[in-house]
Amino acid sequence: MSTETTTEVLAVSRTIDAPVGTVFGVLADPAHHAAIDGTGWVREPLEPAAALTEVGQIFGMGMYHANHPDGDYRMHNRVEVLDPPRSIAWQPGQYGPDGEIGYGGWSWRYDLAEEGAGACRATLTYDWSAVPAFLRDHIAFPPFGEDHLTRSLDNLAALAEGAR
Known part of the structure; x- marks a missing residue:
């Protein structure tokens, strides 16, 4: 396992004993994201599982975090x-009142x-380099340690290696 940390980017790498296409297939299916997540925050897809097939596609995930004002919340990733x-890659977002x-x-x-x-x-x-100052005033970045990314890659490896 190798790691790299800079001011606003956290990256972790590891070898997975599965072909690239198999690993990509696991990542491109939001139904696997809860099992991949190393924090336990990701719960389930909000829509029926559909593979990620194009840039700009939006997929929703049910989430839970004890420190979130609502506990349970929804993220819509682009x-x-x-x-x-x-x-x-995807950027998480949330629907606003508008x-x-x-x-x-x-x-x-x-x-x-x-x-x-x-x-x-x-x-x-x-990568949290584009987070605006007003959000940084309310959320500490990164909101988890490197161990989260390490666990996520370990979880991804277990899924992909089991799918071979």
Whole structure:
């Protein structure tokens, strides 16, 4: 496992004993996101499971966090990068009272590279560099430690290796 931390980006990498396409397939299915998540905050997809297939696609997830004002809440993620089977990224947001989705300025990205026969190197990056000051006044970034990303990649590996 290797890690990299800069001021506003946290990244963790590991080898997964599954082909790149298999790992990408797990990531592109929101039904797997709760099982991948290393914090336990992600609960379930809000819509019937549909594979992520295009940039701009929105997918909703039911969430829970004890420190969130509502406990249970919903996030609506916009796919920002989709380069099968190499990269996938999304930016979480929430619907406001005006019916529009507002984004907080943080993103999740997975980059996959072949590493030997039937294995890949997966890098998970959490980037909060675009979070505006008013949100930083209310939320400490990052809101979790590097161990969250490590657990997420371990969970992803277990799912992908089991799917081979």
